Amino acid sequence: MTLTRLMKGSALSALAAAMAMTALPADAQAQEWRERANEIKQQRQQSRQDRRGDRREARQERRGDRVEARQERRGDRREARQERRESRRDARSERRGDINDRVQRRVERRVAEDRRERRADRRVERREDRYERNRTYRADRNTTYRDQRRYDGRNAYRDGYRDGRRYDRRARYYDGRRWHDYDRWDHRRWRDNDRYNWNRYRYNNRSLYRLGRYYAPYRDYSYRRLNIGFRLGSLFFGSRYWINDPWQYRLPEVYGPYRWVRYYDDVLLVDIYSGEVVDVIHDFFW
Numbered sequence: 001m002t003l004t005r006l007m008k009g010s011a012l013s014a015l016a017a018a019m020a021m022t023a024l025p026a027d028a029q030a031q032e033w034r035e036r037a038n039e040i041k042q043q044r045q046q047s048r049q050d051r052r053g054d055r056r057e058a059r060q061e062r063r064g065d066r067v068e069a070r071q072e073r074r075g076d077r078r079e080a081r082q083e084r085r086e087s088r089r090d091a092r093s094e095r096r097g098d099i100n101d102r103v104q105r106r107v108e109r110r111v112a113e114d115r116r117e118r119r120a121d122r123r124v125e126r127r128e129d130r131y132e133r134n135r136t137y138r139a140d141r142n143t144t145y146r147d148q149r150r151y152d153g154r155n156a157y158r159d160g161y162r163d164g165r166r167y168d169r170r171a172r173y174y175d176g177r178r179w180h181d182y183d184r185w186d187h188r189r190w191r192d193n194d195r196y197n198w199n200r201y202r203y204n205n206r207s208l209y210r211l212g213r214y215y216a217p218y219r220d221y222s223y224r225r226l227n228i229g230f231r232l233g234s235l236f237f238g239s240r241y242w243i244n245d246p247w248q249y250r251l252p253e254v255y256g257p258y259r260w261v262r263y264y265d266d267v268l269l270v271d272i273y274s275g276e277v278v279d280v281i282h283d284f285f286w
Contacts, residue, residue, distance in 0.1 A: 099244045110255040116184065185269060187228065187279040190252045196283075198250035209249065210286045214264045223264050230277045237261045237270045249284075
């Protein structure tokens with residue numbers, strides 16, 4: 001009985017030992033598989049992080065390229081705008097020079113016409129004087145000395161009045177090279193001409209009289225209502241304030257030293273050699 005028990009015990013011990021020996025390799029293999037799985041997982045995470053970092057760097061590079069390209073395009077557009085502005089400025093200055101040349105030629109033609117008219121007037125006056133002398137010489141001998149003096153006095157008064165009025169209308173200015181004669185401006189005569197009815201023309205062409213904001217030559221200067229006879233500073237009638245095409249606003253053409261000048265919403269006719277305002281229209285522009 002004892003032997004039997006011993007044999008059973010030894011058999012069970014051997015079985016247990018065999019089972020333990022088989023269980024140990026299985027646990028070790030499972031542990032090795034878990035370690036490999038963890039390594040593979042870590043490698044995948046690392047590769048995923050590397051790909052994310054590469055994509056982030058690529059996005060940053062693309063953003064940097066887009067920013068640089070945008071800045072280059074802005075610089076190119078800025079340079080193109082500057083070139084267009086310069087070309088427009090040059091063209092504007094050329095047009096202004098052409099306009100000034102045309103105005104000067106008109107002034108010279110007007111001066112030449114005035115000179116021819118004066119010569120013609122002098123010829124007519126000489127003819128009239130010769131005629132009067134001949135008529136006086138051939139006059140009736142019965143004409144008394146008193147009547148002759150009365151007649152001569154009337155003629156002298158008439159000639160003096162006519163010469164005085166002609167002298168009042170005439171004036172001279174010096175342009176830096178020579179003297180020019182011209183007629184003084186009559187601010188009433190042109191207003192009676194329906195051709196220069198600027199008020200009616202403005203009613204039908206309102207947008208033409210909207211010139212935008214007026215920039216005075218002095219920063220702290222404010223509007224003052226000016227009238228005929230006022231003398232302006234030279235900065236107020238510089239070439240940038242000139243109205244180079246008066247007919248566009250149905251204003252009469254100017255001559256000699258006169259120029260139409262914008263002053264806020266008013267328009268002034270200024271003698272640019274003396275600064276005197278010789279004509280004014282208030283609230284001309286909108």
